[in-house]
């Protein structure tokens with residue numbers, strides 16, 4: 001079959017790879033209907049995530065049709081249309097049992113690497129390096145889905161493929177940020193990043209009762225989209241002093257909850273950015289935490305900062321002083337998709353949530369490298385490029 | 392530029408790999424009076440559900456060559472299963488060389504323990520897709536090797 005492979009830093013190509021086969025009894029094989037580009041892939045393509053091998057198939061946000069089921073699969077049958085959580089959970093370890101699915105103990109096929117990098121292994125995610133599972137990605141004609149009874153969810157009648165696709169990764173990620181940050185009615189919430197993840201975090205905050213939600217980015221189309229489709233206020237960070245603006249919009253208090261949905265390749269105009277970039281290029285720091293710093297600085301005393309953006313290693317100039325002296329709670333997580341996906345599909349079906357506007361482009365698999373180029377450079381208004389291997 | 396960058400990426404991988412090895416080497420030495428140290432995992436099952444005589448195959452195959460200890464984990468965290476080789480294991484068995492070549496007996500025991508946990512909790516040991524990649528490069532081979540070695544001695 002054909003698949004999109006990582007061939008080295010900033011090198012992607014569509015190649016012929018062997019079809020996936022059932023390797024465990026709880027696997028299913030899914031024929032891809034649609035997959036999409038995620039900001040996390042950019043970190044991987046840029047070489048900021050270690051433990052990639054050239055030839056690795058990437059992609060983790062997807063939807064498709066079950067074409068084969070392992071002997072122990074109970075909840076799926078051939079022909080089911082399913083959306084699949086990007087993180088794989090076994091469903092029965094302590095973490096899965098406590099709805100912390102991305103921390104699953106049993107789904108990383110290379111345990112030990114995470115141990116060295118982070119002090120413990122994370123769960124496995126599709127197509128995201130040998131440190132984070134060593135599982136093949138979904139930008140292919142077929143993908144093997146382990147522990148499918150737990151990670152694959154039937155899409156309700158009446159919810160179209162494109163809308164359901166994002167429930168695989170970006171929607172539950174955004175929801176988790178607002179939920180685990182403890183957004184409550186009356187809160188003012190600020191969200192850094194107007195990609196799919198940031199937009200979904202903003203939407204979740206609104207649905208969880210936030211009084212005001214303010215989203216921050218610099219890309220005009222994204223700001224406009226966030227205002228129109230999400231119903232969030234926006235700030236262009238290149239046009240104003242974000243900290244001052246947030247302070248004035250919140251009666252001088254600062255946002256109760258700050259959600260960071262930018263990640264390790266954050267952009268900035270400040271001189272510190274050059275410093276961060278140089279250090280990152282030299283691998284003296286692995287990540288550029290611009291938006292995290294700003295979120296911590298802007299957050300009201302006693303507030304919560306939730307980091308949804310992906311970071312791989314160590315950062316510089318982390319404002320620990322603000323954390324302690326303002327009594328902040330700082331949290332982060334990779335997404336616990338299985339915890340939220342059924343609820344999110346219901347909300348989609350009920351019309352409370354809409355996601356189809358995120359799909360700004362649709363391409364066949366052969367054009368996936370070009371689509372990633374466009375997504376990376378945020379060209380042509382690209383927010384998510386949908387890749388349809390079946391054309 | 393792209394080439395320079397990929398060199399850095401390789402350096403990052405190497406550094407991470409070195410960290411894997413370094414961390415393993417610093418592991419606490421065995422207590423000579425009591426033999427090799429215990430290797431432990433926590434299993435999300437009640438102590439009554441784990442019977443020493445009925446551990447899953449990767450551990451069962453060790454038979455009398457290992458000691459087994461089972462005790463409740465604190466709070467709701469399940470059950471701690473610990474194993475260690477019976478009798479004295481020479482220090483050289485845990486040398487850096489033995490670890491790099493994958494010959495440290497602790498590595499296999501750790502793997503067996505981890506697999507037993509997966510079998511008890513999830514009913515299977517998740518296998519990676521095969522083949523791991525369609526075309527190998529030296530960097531890729533190194534990542535593969537590190538992955539195989541790291542699996543032998545994590546904390547899980």
Ligand SMILES: NC(=O)c1ccc[n+]([C@@H]2O[C@H](COP(=O)([O-])OP(=O)(O)OC[C@H]3O[C@@H](n4cnc5c(N)ncnc54)[C@H](O)[C@@H]3O)[C@@H](O)[C@H]2O)c1
Pocket residue numbers: 037038039040041042043169170173192193194195196197198216217218219222237261262263264265266267268290291307308309310333334335336383
């Ligand atoms: N935690 C998880 O499970 C999870 C899941 C999916 C994605 N992510 C991460 O979330 C982040 C966002 O993902 P995405 O798919 O929306 O990516 P994206 O690239 O589409 O969006 C990122 C946005 O951040 C904006 N940005 C850059 N610098 C900024 C700054 N200093 N201040 C404010 N905005 C800034 C960019 O203009 C862009 O619009 C990435 O780091 C991704 O890896 C995490």
Ligand SMILES: [Zn+2]
Pocket residue numbers: 038039040041060061086169170
């Ligand atoms: Zn993602």
Ligand SMILES: [Zn+2]
Pocket residue numbers: 089090091092093094095096097103104105106107
């Ligand atoms: Zn689990």
